[in-house]
Amino acid sequence: MNRLDLTRTRWTNFLIRNRWPQFLIRAITLAGFIFTILAGLLGSVVGSHNFAIIFVWIAWWTALKLFFIPFGGRSWCSICPIPMPGEWIQNGGILQPRGKNFGLGKRWPKFLRGRWLQAGGFMLVGLFGVITLTSPSVTSIVLLIILLLAFVLALVFERRSFCNYLCPIGGFTGLYAQAAPVEVRVKNPEICSTHAQKSCYEACPWGVYPLALKSSANCGLCMECLRVCPSDNLAVNLRPWGSDLGPETKHSLDEAFLGLVMVSSALMDSAIFLGPWGQLKMAAYAIGTGSWFLFAGLFLVIALMLVPGIYTLAVWIANKLGEQKMNLRKALAHQSQVLVPLGLTAWIAFTISFALAKFSYVLPVVSDPFGWGWNLLGTVAKPWVGQSTLTSMLLQVIVLALGLFWSSRVAIKISGSLKQALPMIVFSAMTMVGMLWLLIG
Amino acid sequence: MMEELLSTQEELNHQSLQTKWRLMVLISQCALLILFLPIPLVTPKPIDRLIHIDATSFQFTPAEIKVNQGDRVTIEFVSTDVVHGISIDGYDFQLTSDPGQPVTGTFVASWPGMFRFRCSVACGNLHPFMIGKLWVGPNLILIRGVLLGILAVVAAIFSLKKSKVLKTGKTS
Ligand code: SF4
Ligand code: SF4
Numbered sequence A: 001m002n003r004l005d006l007t008r009t010r011w012t013n014f015l016i017r018n019r020w021p022q023f024l025i026r027a028i029t030l031a032g033f034i035f036t037i038l039a040g041l042l043g044s045v046v047g048s049h050n051f052a053i054i055f056v057w058i059a060w061w062t063a064l065k066l067f068f069i070p071f072g073g074r075s076w077c078s079i080c081p082i083p084m085p086g087e088w089i090q091n092g093g094i095l096q097p098r099g100k101n102f103g104l105g106k107r108w109p110k111f112l113r114g115r116w117l118q119a120g121g122f123m124l125v126g127l128f129g130v131i132t133l134t135s136p137s138v139t140s141i142v143l144l145i146i147l148l149l150a151f152v153l154a155l156v157f158e159r160r161s162f163c164n165y166l167c168p169i170g171g172f173t174g175l176y177a178q179a180a181p182v183e184v185r186v187k188n189p190e191i192c193s194t195h196a197q198k199s200c201y202e203a204c205p206w207g208v209y210p211l212a213l214k215s216s217a218n219c220g221l222c223m224e225c226l227r228v229c230p231s232d233n234l235a236v237n238l239r240p241w242g243s244d245l246g247p248e249t250k251h252s253l254d255e256a257f258l259g260l261v262m263v264s265s266a267l268m269d270s271a272i273f274l275g276p277w278g279q280l281k282m283a284a285y286a287i288g289t290g291s292w293f294l295f296a297g298l299f300l301v302i303a304l305m306l307v308p309g310i311y312t313l314a315v316w317i318a319n320k321l322g323e324q325k326m327n328l329r330k331a332l333a334h335q336s337q338v339l340v341p342l343g344l345t346a347w348i349a350f351t352i353s354f355a356l357a358k359f360s361y362v363l364p365v366v367s368d369p370f371g372w373g374w375n376l377l378g379t380v381a382k383p384w385v386g387q388s389t390l391t392s393m394l395l396q397v398i399v400l401a402l403g404l405f406w407s408s409r410v411a412i413k414i415s416g417s418l419k420q421a422l423p424m425i426v427f428s429a430m431t432m433v434g435m436l437w438l439l440i441g
Numbered sequence B: 001m002m003e004e005l006l007s008t009q010e011e012l013n014h015q016s017l018q019t020k021w022r023l024m025v026l027i028s029q030c031a032l033l034i035l036f037l038p039i040p041l042v043t044p045k046p047i048d049r050l051i052h053i054d055a056t057s058f059q060f061t062p063a064e065i066k067v068n069q070g071d072r073v074t075i076e077f078v079s080t081d082v083v084h085g086i087s088i089d090g091y092d093f094q095l096t097s098d099p100g101q102p103v104t105g106t107f108v109a110s111w112p113g114m115f116r117f118r119c120s121v122a123c124g125n126l127h128p129f130m131i132g133k134l135w136v137g138p139n140l141i142l143i144r145g146v147l148l149g150i151l152a153v154v155a156a157i158f159s160l161k162k163s164k165v166l167k168t169g170k171t172s
């Protein structure tokens, strides 16, 4: 079924299977992560002169949305430094497979499972977004908290509980990984069914049993299962975009919530960061003041009531129009697949407008990461003010149109009839027009 | 008999593939037309305009300006608190004002579309997001975007319709 298995080519197989290449990249990202924290705490308080702000919010955040996720799904998670220290302790070594070593290894409480907390975390980032995005020390503190939280939770809970249930980045990458063209899957299910040991499940830091993988949302592409399987029965496939989205896959209500939070956040961030409304920006910045509470209220009304309300209405109508009726809860979960291409492309369009205009800040902070007036590589130059050009606007229009095409296709595929798909198509179109209006209107 | 069936099946597949390709080519042509077809517009006779813009951290007032294509626009720009600047995306236009010191500059609005203008002097935390919008003539790219969206929905419907016909054709 139109898959290209990377483990069948010798050099890609080596790169994936050997622990060293991945470790070396992760060592670099870990060093970069710690350097970023230091730069944010010690360096210039002016965001645009500080490595922390520019690297986290311009370079990395852009790379995540324009490169890592659309071409590699959770590929960022496979080189992410955040869980490394905790995992070393858990495994009792740096290049070790998973094993029972230190840590209490408790199971994550049932009532905290699912994507709810990740969605909540993402909403917090949105509520405090303007200050995080402009203040290097706040960015550093957020990164530090994430690093420490991941470490402490790794000591108390089993496997990557932080990644699975808390990390807001993980919520983002996991949701959109379903649309991405990479997957880990078993090659031959029959071999698995005769293998009682399930070495892959034992080794998987994410608690995934590869044989049961239907969606790539929970697989962190860490490649541990490949390394322990005695029968070489795991494949890393390149696949068509959107492979996990279809009538058969199972989805739950928390995914719908996460998808809606992401869509609302893309709309809100476009309004705050790219709109002409100074009052809104200042209210979002002035944390704790009356106007900030007003802003927070507005944000929560949009993210928790308005967008979910319209979505629920659309799903309810779709359900009415269908031949077999589902209960509303199930339908809300099922239709949430439409939110995946919709949100992903909305974020990509936002990023093109937001970050490409500011890319000229990146090279200067490489030479002067702390904003102390260094010029290590001679790349310091006065960044131009940053423009959005006609090309960038055309690109945004095309990306949004592709997103609408894609989400309409998903809506039709998962519905019984075209008529039943219409409400979700209308919902997608409304979102897209909203994004268009905010970005280029 | 069997062979005949097989060959018609193959032909059907072949045909549907062909129509699919044709459809794709047609849709991309429509998309290109929507994006790039020049639309002749009657632009009103260019006039001279004087626009006063106040800059306060971190807001331009007014932050939304509309002019017609070809207008000679003179901006009188004054900051009311700290040093602010103004530069317009896509135009070679830049002014800097010390607090309370108005400056003026003129440009001809020769490019149509929506252009953000931004503060060009680092003026504080929210400086990178101090933004206003200038519209020159009707915002064609927005209209093109909406049309492209409609085409996208139509394309999605047709791209799946064909395969459904094929599927039912197979089972019956
Ligand atoms: S879930 Fe978060 S912490 Fe875990 S690997 Fe992914 S980005 Fe890193
Ligand atoms: S299934 Fe394999 S690649 Fe995916 S998270 Fe588990 S061990 Fe890693």
Ligand SMILES: [Cu+2]
Pocket (backbone or CB within 6 Å): B057, B058, B083, B084, B085, B119, B120, B121, B122, B123, B124, B127, B130
């Ligand atoms: Cu300013």
